[in-house]
Amino acid sequence: MRVTVVQVNGDCPETYQMTGAQAAGFPTREADSAAASAVKAMQAEGRHAEARERYAELVSRHQRRAARIAFHYVRDSAEADEAVQDAFVKAYSHLSSFREELPFEVWFTRILINGCLDRIKARTRRERWLVPMPESPQSQRDFAERVAGNGPSPEDQLLGRERRQKLAAALARLPERQRSVFMLSHYEGCTSREVSAMTGLNESTVRVHLFRAIRRLRTLLAQDAAGVEAGTGPGGERRRVNS
Numbered sequence: 001m002r003v004t005v006v007q008v009n010g011d012c013p014e015t016y017q018m019t020g021a022q023a024a025g026f027p028t029r030e031a032d033s034a035a036a037s038a039v040k041a042m043q044a045e046g047r048h049a050e051a052r053e054r055y056a057e058l059v060s061r062h063q064r065r066a067a068r069i070a071f072h073y074v075r076d077s078a079e080a081d082e083a084v085q086d087a088f089v090k091a092y093s094h095l096s097s098f099r100e101e102l103p104f105e106v107w108f109t110r111i112l113i114n115g116c117l118d119r120i121k122a123r124t125r126r127e128r129w130l131v132p133m134p135e136s137p138q139s140q141r142d143f144a145e146r147v148a149g150n151g152p153s154p155e156d157q158l159l160g161r162e163r164r165q166k167l168a169a170a171l172a173r174l175p176e177r178q179r180s181v182f183m184l185s186h187y188e189g190c191t192s193r194e195v196s197a198m199t200g201l202n203e204s205t206v207r208v209h210l211f212r213a214i215r216r217l218r219t220l221l222a223q224d225a226a227g228v229e230a231g232t233g234p235g236g237e238r239r240r241v242n243s
Contacts, residue, residue, distance in 0.1 A: 029103040029104070029105055030103075032058060032061065032062075032103065032104040032105060033100045033103055033104045034100075035054060035057060035058055035104070036058060036095060036098050036100075036104040036107075037098070037100055038054060039051045039054050039055045039058070039092075039095055040095045040096060040098055042054065043095060043096070044096075052092075055092055058104065059088050062105065062108065063084060063088075065105075065188065066084045066087065066088075066108070066109075066112055067080055067081065067084050068187065068188075069109065069112060069113070069116075069183070069184070069188065070083040070084050070087075070112060070116055072171075072179070072180070072183045072187075073113065073116035073117070073119075073120065073180070074116055074119055074120060074123075075172075079119060083112065083115050083116050083119055084112065086115055087108065087111050087112040087115050088108075090111055090115065091107075091108050091111050094111070102197055103194075106190075106194050106197050106198055107197075109184075109198045110197060110198045110199075110200075113180070113198055113199060166221065166224060167217075167221070169224075170217050170220040170221055170224070171183070171217070173220055174213055174216055174217070177199075177201070177209050178209050178210075178212055178213035178216065179213065180199060181195055181199070181201075181206055181209040181210050181213060182209075182210060182213040182214070182217070184198060184199070185206075185210050192206045192207055192210070
């Protein structure tokens with residue numbers, strides 16, 4: 001099965017302020033779950049062409065959000081696109097296991113996260129045998145551009161971009177689980193129960209990770225701000241001044 005995925009570094013910038021289910025005019029989670037159940041029934045009845053057509057509607061509603069989540073894990077635009085593609089295909093082929101007790105969004109996101117984690121593990125194994133390449137600045141630009149603001153002036157846009165870049169840098173310094181929980185909670189608007197279902201962590205652990213992530217982010221951002229005032233870069237590195 002082939003699905004069309006909007007690339008992470010596409011031309012349309014978007015913010016992280018709401019999920020598809022939260023935005024005005026978007027179908028509700030109940031509607032998505034009903035659509036997934038309908039596709040599941042069509043598959044069981046052998047109506048595969050209709051099932052693929054109906055499933056494509058779910059893909060179009062969730063692909064942008066999925067791309068954001070995947071990028072937060074794999075930190076590479078092309079690999080994030082591949083992870084989203086794989087997750088949609090896997091979800092379609094495993095719809096027989098879908099149950100309406102959990103929203104389709106939550107069920108699919110867990111498939112996506114597990115796929116991203118598998119990719120990270122595979123990448124780590126490969127990197128043990130490969131010479132590391134310099135980090136490309138393009139991914140960082142993609143991240144900043146994807147969360148570009150709607151400021152009324154170029155100056156406001158520049159300041160907003162700098163703040164987002166600082167937050168992105170601080171997020172990258174968090175432990176993996178803290179970063180994941182923070183991202184799902186604050187960027188995607190998921191509840192502790194939903195994050196628990198997506199990640200496999202219990203709810204109390206999710207809340208602990210979220211508390212620690214927020215506390216750590218505040219510390220890192222405060223340190224960076226103090227470093228700027230003192231003439232140092234992020235992490236306390238002394239800035240070089242050219243004469």
